[in-house]
Amino acid sequence: MSSNHQHVNGNGLPDVNILAQLANQYFKSAPNGQASIPTYRLEPPAHSNGTVPQSVAGSGISPSALEQGAAFNIKDPQTSLPDPHFVTGQVPKSVAGSGISPAVKNAEEVPSFEQELQQIIKQISIPFPVSQLPDFSAPSFYFLSGQLSSGNAQPPFDLNTIKADFPILKQQVNGRPLIWLDNAATTQKPKQVIERISQFYETENSNIHRAAHELAARATDAYEGARKKVQGFLGAASPNEIVFVRGATEAINLVAQSWGEQFLKAGDEIIVSHLEHHANIVPWQQLAAKKGLVLRVIPVDEDGQVIIEEYAKLLNPKTKLVSFTQVSNALGTVTPAAEITAMARTTGAKVLIDGAQAVSHKRVNVQELNCDWYVFSGHKVFGPTGIGVLYGKEALLNDMQPWQGGGNMIRDVTFEHTAYQPAPARFEAGTGNIADAVGLGAALDYVSKIGLELIELYEHNLLHYATGLLKQVKGLRLIGTAADKAGVLSFVLEGFKTEEVGAYLNKQGIAVRSGHHCAQPILRRFGVESTVRPSLALYNTCADIDALVQALHQIR
Incomplete structure (x- = not known):
């Protein structure tokens, strides 16, 4: 909005007609994505007669990513606007059941962007002067490109910069x-x-701890930092609660072979969920077979x-133990982790959470x-392979x-006895x-600077967008349609066999995963292998989704 309030109506809210015009200008100015359509308009795209549904590629705006009756209050002065779909903290949930998303149901129900903007405007409550709103007419590739004049504002989510x-x-x-959709x-x-x-x-390489030279000090500082x-x-x-391991799989095995071997006895029970990755099933199965434990499964x-x-x-x-995933790698289901944990406490059980699929999204x-x-x-969080984390209460x-013996973990060794370091x-x-x-x-610095709340919000709306378009592909069945999902x-x-689809998409330059995803029990729950x-x-776009959907229509 310009400072002279020329785009403001008598109620102090953005004028609907002007906002619609500015949205047209915004879409026309947005760079074309890889599968973008030639022009952008405030009209419903065609979804009938077997044509490929056209998205507003490059804008990041789903045709209808809002739930009916959802409320959006712009309370965070650190959040730049110009698209009210993406207000920090207001993450809409998808519609449970067969993958039906608020994004698109059928052509007759798809509102125009003008109608959607009118709906959004009615729901906005502005706790600061309208003159502080960003200029909606300014060109931007995606959203959150403006800045509100309020102290320590968070940098905008700039997808051009992120992809670069x-x-x-x-x-x-x-x-x-x-x-890259893998x-x-x-x-x-x-x-x-x-x-x-x-x-x-180039500048720090050395083994860490117990050395007097400069490079050892640098390496130790970097590692402990x-x-x-x-x-x-x-x-x-x-920091004593953070153990570096090779990855989530090794971390779970560490707990099983250390705590599990030490404290569990015959007849004790372990609960896992049906959603688990093999890495959170097999170590407990092995321990159960060895010690006479009982493994139970949450359906x-x-x-x-x-x-x-x-x-x-x-x-x-x-x-004695409840071990479950926070986000399913095969379905994207977000589990009610806090509730599951609190319920486990009523029996005195310990709780392990597999966060491999969660930490990059929330x-x-x-x-x-x-x-x-x-x-x-x-x-899984934009860092190197071969490194992971086990958090444990100190x-x-x-x-x-x-669970392993050798250098660095010992405090004192004689041939008769070894004393171990603390965690x-x-x-x-x-x-x-x-x-x-x-x-x-460095990877954690990277996502933290962008803001995990913004990442979660962006990805969630992208998920809505993709779900709606995928539902229109003839013969496509989504597996996993929870109300709360990650991407x-x-x-x-x-x-078509899944490997055939994957191979065809690869020819189009689209990388996806085809297979059982090391989660065979949950896939078999839905009757598929x-x-x-x-x-x-965070670097994926509506244009990426358009290319995927177009390829799936073509393979039909």
């Missing part, structure tokens, strides 16, 4: 620009992470949501969750026996992955 940070996305695959398997790395690892090897970054990222009480409903009432029935005095605070352990892998870690050193035997721990710290879009396509799994990250 990832060198690998600039290449072509099979003559097409690379579209983020649940691994995320790409920004140049800030790549350069930090290179800097470590990364630990403190992880502490802050997870909201842990102390899920037809949308892929855990059934809390059934979980409550599984809890009993024999329950802010996590382990103290608020009150879990005993939390695990994640660096490569007193609990110090009660646990070491975290007692679980970091040998020379650790120092450089990649430093790289992980995973597993599907099967009638008449494998799915095609596009998965989203």
